[in-house]
Structure formats: structure tokens, C-alpha cells
Amino acid sequence: MIVPQFWAEARLRQREPGRQISVHRYGWSDTSQAAAQAHAESRAAEALKRLLAGEKLERREAKRAYNGAEGVPIREEIVERHGASIITRNAYGARCLNTPDVLFADIDFSDAPGWRLSLICFVLLALLAASHDLSRHSPGSFALGLFAAAVLAQPCARGLWLGYRRLCGGAQGLAERRLRRFLARHPQWSLRLYRTPAGLRVLATQQTFAADDPQVAAFFEAIGSDPLYVRMCLRQRCFRARLSAKPWRIGIGRHLRPRPGVWPVAAEHLPQRAAWIEDYERRARDYAACRYLKTLGSECTHPQVQPVLALHDRMSGALSARALA
Incomplete structure (x- = not known):
């Protein structure tokens, strides 16, 4: 998992007989802006070389916060660091927990049949x-x-x-049935369940995992986890859980400014962004992102999972009585 502090971009052009090839790439670094710029230029040069050799590549890299290209890290403002876990602010303004090895999964309830x-x-x-x-x-x-x-x-x-x-007892009962079927085959697993506004969140506590671990893929498939979340876990090599309310659920109709909310933001727009965040955080204090329900399975917690579990529960309001949003 990489969530860089510094970002840069580079553009290269080369004229060939009868054509001009342009390429645009981003670069990143945790050490300095200069290192990020050097990385961007290196990636652009490599992409141009491959294009000139006839390889089919995207010439312009999309600027996205989370759902970006393969190999491009999460492009969000770092709010806090807690060991290997990083809390970022996503494109619509909510705080998110990103962890390289503690398995979170989302299950969205749906009225639509398969x-x-x-x-x-x-x-x-x-x-x-x-x-x-x-x-x-x-x-x-x-x-x-x-x-x-x-x-x-x-x-x-x-x-x-x-x-x-x-x-089956409603959408939650059906989801729990799938979880219990999985646990019947894997009794050593311990699954901590949370209610979210749209479904369930599951936290596996018995061990740590890499995002590309085959056990993780089998787990996601067995419980019917959200396909987009599954894809992003693999792409970003981490697991993720939203810690604060979605703005539109707490009466904020205005989008995070400036749009889109992709980090970094030009200096002249920072006051506008800060004002939006101040209003959002003031309102979000009255809401929780999820609510703890129960623990299924072995109920054991790995020592490396415990601090992430505690951080998640504290910052998401999972143990509070606040309304979900």
C-alpha cells in the first residue's frame, strides 16, 4: 500500500514522420516534491519509449483519487498516520481508513435478483x-x-x-447465513460484523492478510462482497473502511471544493476546501459510519489486528448510539 505525500506530473512529446506522440504521467514520493517530479518524468519517459516501440498504452493517465489506474497509488489527502495504517480524506470529503493487511469487506444489500x-x-x-x-x-x-x-x-x-x-430473516439474515456457511468451512476465522447504512461491514480479526492472498479472494467470493471494493483492494494493495459520514446523508448538498476532490489542491483553492471540511466535520460529529453488531467464529484477535480494530471502532463511532450516515 502506498499513499504518497507528494505528487507531480510530466508531459512528453515526440514528433515522428507523419505523427506526434504525446504522453502524460503522474509521479509520487513520500520524501519530496522534487522526487515526485523525477518519478513522473521517469514514468513518462518509459511510457513514451513503449509507445514508440508500438505497444498500446493509455497516453494520458486519469487523475482519480482512488479508482485509478493499475499501479497508481491512492491520491488522497493524508489526515493521520497510525503505524502502517493511514487515514485519508476521499474525493467526496469523508475520512477513510487504509490498511495494508487488516481485512475489511463490504456487503451491500440489494433488492435486485441475480x-x-x-x-x-x-x-x-x-x-x-x-x-x-x-x-x-x-x-x-x-x-x-x-x-x-x-x-x-x-x-x-x-x-x-x-x-x-x-x-432468511431479511437482507441481514441472508448475509449472515452466507457468513456462517463460510465459517462452517473455516472455523478458525473470526468475523466482526458492523451495520452500515447500505449493508454490512466485516472485519476479519484472526490474522493479517495481503490483499492478493488467495484466501482473501475466496472470502470475498463466498460472502458476496461488493465487486468494486474487491477490485480496488487488489489494485491499491490494501483494505479500506469509511470512518465518517457521507456528506449527502447529513444534509450537505455542496460537493467538496474544488471539484473533483482529488489531492493535491492548488494553494489558491485551499481556503475554500478548508471551509468545506470545517463545516463537514462539525456536522459529521453527530453521526457514525457503522455500528458494531456481533462477532462470529473463533472470536480471536491477532495482536497486529487489535490496534487497527480499536482505531476503526473509535473513529467510525461503531460503539456509539449515533445515527448511521
């Missing part, structure tokens, strides 16, 4: 339409039946999904 269930419903409805047409010797109406199957498949699948979810 594509497999929708496909099964469509096939069954289409077969029903076909059998009806054959029994009435009216093959011409099969197209109409097929159209009806296509229209009704999604509502039928959604109804079945919501009914099944209710039988």
Missing part, C-alpha cells in the same frame, strides 16, 4: 408460453408469449428473491 434467477424465470415462462401455444395449436402466438416472458421475468425474479430473503 441474473441467474432472472434467466431461470424467463426460461420457465417461455416454456409455459410454448406449451400453451402447442396445446391450442396456435404457434403464431408463440412470439407474443416470448415477449410476455421477457417482460415478466424480471418482476417474477424480484418477487421470488424478496420472498426468499424474508424467509
Whole structure:
């Protein structure tokens, strides 16, 4: 995991017969702005060399805070450092915990059925339409039946999904069922559960993990973790948990200024950013990012996980009675 203090950018151009090749790359460093600039120029030179050799590359690197290119680290303001863990301010202004080896996972609740269930419903409805047409010797109406199957498949699948979810005790009950199935196969794991506004957060406490550990991939798959979060863990080589409220959930309609909220910010815009953050932090004090529910599994905590767990619970308000946001 790399969350650099300094950022820079470099642009290179080279004219070739009948064309001009331009390349833009970012550089970063934890030591100095000069080192970041040297890194940017080195990356730009390497990219230009590969482009001239005929390799297909993106010529311009996107400026993104977190969901950036492969190998480009998290581009967010560092708010605090706690050992190997770093708290940053994300693009919409919330504080986030970034840790290289303590496994957090998000499970978002959804009312939408999976594509497999929708496909099964469509096939069954289409077969029903076909059998009806054959029994009435009216093959011409099969197209109409097929159209009806296509229209009704999604509502039928959604109804079945919501009914099944209710039988399992709701969205949370269904998620916990998947977690318990995983624990039945891995009894040594210890999973700390938190409620979030959109679902569950899970913290594995029995050991530390690298983001690319096959055990982590299997865990994410088994519990149905958010696919975007899974992809970003691999890309940024870390795990992440939001510690403060989303602004729009606490009555802040204005975006973090200047837009987009990607770090670093030009000096002339820092007062505007600071004013927004001051207002946000004042309001966010009354809310929690998640609420601790229970611990499943072995209930053991690795010594290296304990300080991250304590930091997360304290800064997210997980043990408070504050409203979730």
C-alpha cells in the first residue's frame, strides 16, 4: 500500500514522420516534491519509449483519487498516520481508513435478483408460453408469449428473491447465513460484523492478510462482497473502511471544493476546501459510519489486528448510539 505525500506530473512529446506522440504521467514520493517530479518524468519517459516501440498504452493517465489506474497509488489527502495504517480524506470529503493487511469487506444489500434467477424465470415462462401455444395449436402466438416472458421475468425474479430473503430473516439474515456457511468451512476465522447504512461491514480479526492472498479472494467470493471494493483492494494493495459520514446523508448538498476532490489542491483553492471540511466535520460529529453488531467464529484477535480494530471502532463511532450516515 502506498499513499504518497507528494505528487507531480510530466508531459512528453515526440514528433515522428507523419505523427506526434504525446504522453502524460503522474509521479509520487513520500520524501519530496522534487522526487515526485523525477518519478513522473521517469514514468513518462518509459511510457513514451513503449509507445514508440508500438505497444498500446493509455497516453494520458486519469487523475482519480482512488479508482485509478493499475499501479497508481491512492491520491488522497493524508489526515493521520497510525503505524502502517493511514487515514485519508476521499474525493467526496469523508475520512477513510487504509490498511495494508487488516481485512475489511463490504456487503451491500440489494433488492435486485441475480441474473441467474432472472434467466431461470424467463426460461420457465417461455416454456409455459410454448406449451400453451402447442396445446391450442396456435404457434403464431408463440412470439407474443416470448415477449410476455421477457417482460415478466424480471418482476417474477424480484418477487421470488424478496420472498426468499424474508424467509432468511431479511437482507441481514441472508448475509449472515452466507457468513456462517463460510465459517462452517473455516472455523478458525473470526468475523466482526458492523451495520452500515447500505449493508454490512466485516472485519476479519484472526490474522493479517495481503490483499492478493488467495484466501482473501475466496472470502470475498463466498460472502458476496461488493465487486468494486474487491477490485480496488487488489489494485491499491490494501483494505479500506469509511470512518465518517457521507456528506449527502447529513444534509450537505455542496460537493467538496474544488471539484473533483482529488489531492493535491492548488494553494489558491485551499481556503475554500478548508471551509468545506470545517463545516463537514462539525456536522459529521453527530453521526457514525457503522455500528458494531456481533462477532462470529473463533472470536480471536491477532495482536497486529487489535490496534487497527480499536482505531476503526473509535473513529467510525461503531460503539456509539449515533445515527448511521
